Amino acid sequence: MKTLLQCILIGAVALIVSGFKEGNSPFNQLPDFIQGDIQSSQYDGTTNDLLTGGLGASGLASGTAPVFDDPLNPTPEELRTLAIYNNYRALVDTVPGGGYGEFFGPQVGNGGEGLVAGEEHLAYMSVEGSDVPVTVMVQVPDSFNPHQACMITAPSSGSRGIYGAIGTAGEWGLKKGCAVVYTDKGTGTGSHNLATNAAQRIDGTLTRADEPVQFRADLSDQERADFNVAWPDRFAYKHAHSQVNPEADWGRHVLQSIEFGFYVLNEKFGQETGNGRKVIKVRPKNTLVIASSVSNGGGASVRAAELDDRGLIDGVAVSEPNVNPQVDTSFTIRQGSGPEITEHSRSLLDYTTALAVYQGCANIAPEVRDVAPLNAVFNNFTVAENICNSLANKGLVTGATTDDRATDALRILEEDLGIQPEQNLLAPIHFGLAVAQSISVTYANAYAEAGVADRLCDISLAATDATGAVTPLSGAREAALFSASNGIPPSAGVNLVYDNAEGQPTNLAASASPSSSQLDYGLDALLCLRSLAVGTDVTSGAALSGTAAEMADRIADGIEQVRASGNLQGKPAVFVTGRADAILPINHTSRPYFGLNQRVEGSDSNLRYYEILNAHHLDVLNGIQVPGLADTYVPLHHYYFQALDLVWANLTEKQALPPSQVVRTVPRGNIATPLSEANLTPIAANPDAGDRIVFSDDQVQIPD
Template sequence: MKRIMLCAAIGASVATLTACNDNDNPPLNSVPGFVQGEIQQTSYDGVTDDLLTAGLGASGLAGAAPAFDDPLNPTPAELRRLAIYNNYRALVDTSAGGGYGTFFGPQVGAEDDGLIAGDEFIAYMTLPGTDVPFTVMAQVPDSFDPERPCMVTAPSSGSRGIYGAIGTAGEWGLKKGCAVVYTDKGTGTGSHNLETNTAQRIDGTLTDADEAVQFRADLTDEQRAEFNSNWPDRFAWKHAHSKANPEADWGQHVLQSIEFGFYVLNEKFGDPVGTVAVRPTITPENTLVIASSISNGGGSSVRAAEQDTDGLIDGVAVSEPNVNPKVDRSFTIVQGDGPVITEHSRSLLDYTTALAVYQGCANQASVNATAPLNFLNDATVGASICAALADKNLLAVEPGATLEEQATDALRILNEEFGIQPEQNPLAPVHFFSRIPQSISMTYANAYGRAGVEDRVCSLSLAATDGENLDAVTQLSATAEAALFATSNGIPPTGGVNIVYDDAVGQPTNLEFSTSPGAAGEDYGLEALLCLRSLAQGTDAVTGAALEGEQAELAAAIAEGIEEVRASGNLQGKPTVFVTGRADAILPINHTSRPYFGLNQTVEGENSNLRYYEVLNAHHLDILNGPQFGPGLADSYVPLHHYYFQALDLVWANLTENQPLPPSQVVRTVPRGDVANPLSSDNLPDIAAEPAPEDRILFEENQVVIPD
């Protein structure tokens, strides 16, 4: 009994299920050693509040955003509610007719508005070798059956916070009665107001006190004061400035979240030992665990499956995963009778900095004249970008070439040199307008290089800007800062904080409206974007010359950081499903899902259980399919989200009923055309158990073969 009490007192064992284990004394349930501080637990009744919708229900998620009683001092519950609302709607189209309430949504399969009762556990954790905290959360619905335990991982998509996968893996897992384990993977809001030293607690409330927060920059008070005197009103952001390259550890974040989930489940359902301890009864051996999520979260679960040495994960189901496959040019990729792709598996930073540099010009090509929402891009700025690229000999055009010739060549470069599929072209302009390639380029260059906010990589910083005063730096309003936990997507521009070009003509200016030194007019800070491109490719983006000094050192650090995030392709035979939209213009398929499929076939061969489903007329951001965004979107594209849920269903059936996974295939969806017609099964055919030969995706003779 003394040994049992001693083990119960040791709450910091690294391996939850192995602490104090010998033949005579089975292991006790212990708080994993990577958990930092207290674990906060909240119970939700499923009536006034709940796990999935924060009490809003399916109808509330589709309605107006919830408000704060006191905008300057929102409560943790109010911040959670708005965070769930915003994160759900950022990834799921909740408009009428787009599939919400028919194919997906909290209300589908529910007797009411989809509220789910249960317990929520949240804490900080760290990885060995770093003291930078990240957030972990486990949700256990009241429908969880300890006799048939299951768990789904839900690492956040993009750079989102802890609720970033609530509407994707969270919804599917909770409705299945599984525990869902979330992690923000070292990203999330994590904003640090350098002027006031204010940051977010784990519940999103603000503090300037010396206490546990999501992130503060690694600066002494003296260093921060000096920085503020030179660059006032700036912010540091966790993903960009933690100096931890969190993506390198996304797989470990997911594995630790699973261990945390087992600890939580056994605290609830384990065998009591006296009054102070329990023995685990829910273990990896008797629990079905599916690693899941979308985008960056999907990539994180893939990496976790590759790194799973303890048999924690049984299967994988992901959508549009951000995977940077190890470069293996022993195989090629071909779609139909199109060109053979040999230069696949480019890194995220490589192709994204190319999009940041060239897309502003490519928007002006006549073939993009009707691209959805392209009219929102400033044509004058686009023309300036084209002219500057031509002057720098970055376009293959003759002197005096027309704008059309310049823009057409910029588009050619993206398609032919960077492997961007033509199906992705129509969506690239709206992503450029939404500042997606620009924000990814800035954040990931900093993260891969482990740069701090004080480094101001490529003369870029983060601050609020005044749209009425030449987009100059200003203080972020107190109400906007108070809401950041709930409104930010973790990667500025977001929540009122923009990317600022400190070397812009005149004064530090919002990058979007800035003029590079020597430029004839606004050019979207092209010099800063070319600087990021230089760091990504390791040579000067304009001259091709070797980089020198600090820039060369940073480029080398970035290259090392990119190698740290490369995926091995070895899923250890785990049944796995990837679904990806062919029109994905954020994570181009020739550098993500397609080459990962080829790499996996090369590495695992006949032992591979990976299936790849490429969905036509689907892209990365289903939210753009809402009719409020105008023609060319809702009428032309279908929700990839529907096929993500199918992927989860297929992996579940494989693991629980031994149903075979369908062969890899192209899924031929049918856009609805008139948005007055709600989506039906005619638009969204199921992934076929036996696809037609002309629809099968194959790996043969060292080539990934994709049907048109």
């Protein structure tokens, strides 16, 4: 018979072993990857809150943004409120009639204005091999129940800051009573004014002092001074210029955010001992954890699920994830009776640089020019014609007329690059917003681990005036960068500048290329980025040499570092993606990831893929009240929340996930007609055979 002492010792050993198995000691310990102090705030849900920054649902929907009392010296709370306002509205359509307030929004299922009381904890963390700070945040709503503990990951979409997923994973998780763990993934809005040395603290306020900041370029004082003489008034940005490839660690960032989440929860709910230590009570084994978010954030959560070897994550629910699947040519993709797609799984930089080069010309193809909504508003057709001429003169498109050349540019994107024709209506708006151009610049720098002084392809970042010339950014705009920037210029007054433009450094969109002396959107610079992405000079076909060859090799290595394995380790997972996605083409992201997962996991796979018709990447565009937008598309956001609901039901109630399928939504057809349930065809528990997406005969088969 065991003595009392033996029982105590056995219990202690069991507790220690259990703790180590889950990556924790029996006592709550601050993870060693946390840098510096944790900033903690309590929000009462009346004067301020976790979800809306005190604005409430009506404040988020208002077209009037919150303002600073002193525009040059905003307070941390003012910056936070504006950041929540801008980040929420950047991803969610808040215009009446589009579903806000009925199908989604802070007030839906939450009552009143939807304010959520609770605690917010903010800190810096690092990953092994890098000293660049990564921002992490945990929100714990007052409704959190430690006896029914749940946690949702909310890595930022795009290159956004720490509040980038507030309106997506943040809203769903907080209203569910779950802790929400956020990270900026080492990207974020961290800007460094090289002229003044001003950078952002973790709360967004600016400082020139030598103290912890989100990002400063790795330049000595003399190097920075020399750079400023040659290239005055430039900025460095965290994602582009940190000289690391943060995307390679996005999965680790998410896993670490979960660990930090458990630390915060156990500081609050752990059992306190006599010496002030907290015994861990909230553990992975008694906490439901869903890895989630959209776009880049969704891709980060997918990577986290692939890397999770400690059982931290129970399920995955993501929308339009930016995943770069490992290339597996043993399977093809086919939609309906269309052609087999063998060249799938192209990298983000591959297809994005192609869009940056060819889309400006394709915008004026006859089948696009006068059909795509707001094409002429967002794009200068004279510049588009110049792009077509420059491409033709370089032998990159064929045709005797502009129409012929534009049609050939469109053919290249659709047939050679595997871009869906459904993107044609939206791609011109994205080109006008410089989406592909900005992604090409930022990610080429990041994959190459280039610094700001490298000025990859002679492109830098700065404010520009009405003529396109470089100018200092105003003090008020710089003070608001934390709240207004999406972390990937052009944004919030900081633009892409082509330093080698004919005449002088000029805003890329207004640049004349040296090779053509035409205003062709700085095509020479975009072709340079394209050449680095594919590893050869795309104009001549010759091998790259010198610095260009070195950078191309580094970029190729960087791309390989971010490839997804397709192995979700049997976790229940849901992807929802819009067929009309014009930013992350589905033949290179969700579709091939589904196929790779089927190849890797086979019958053990629990991944479901739902492809939503009449949906695309940026729901916010649906709020533009013009024909071809509000009347044509439905919110993918609604289906993202359905994905979370389905994974939640699977994990808590053992409800089976519906089979992979095409969801045939119904456009509103009239701008004046509010969105209704009739437009939002539900994901079917038992879809018709003609709607099912299957992997059969080494092929991902997608119904038309």
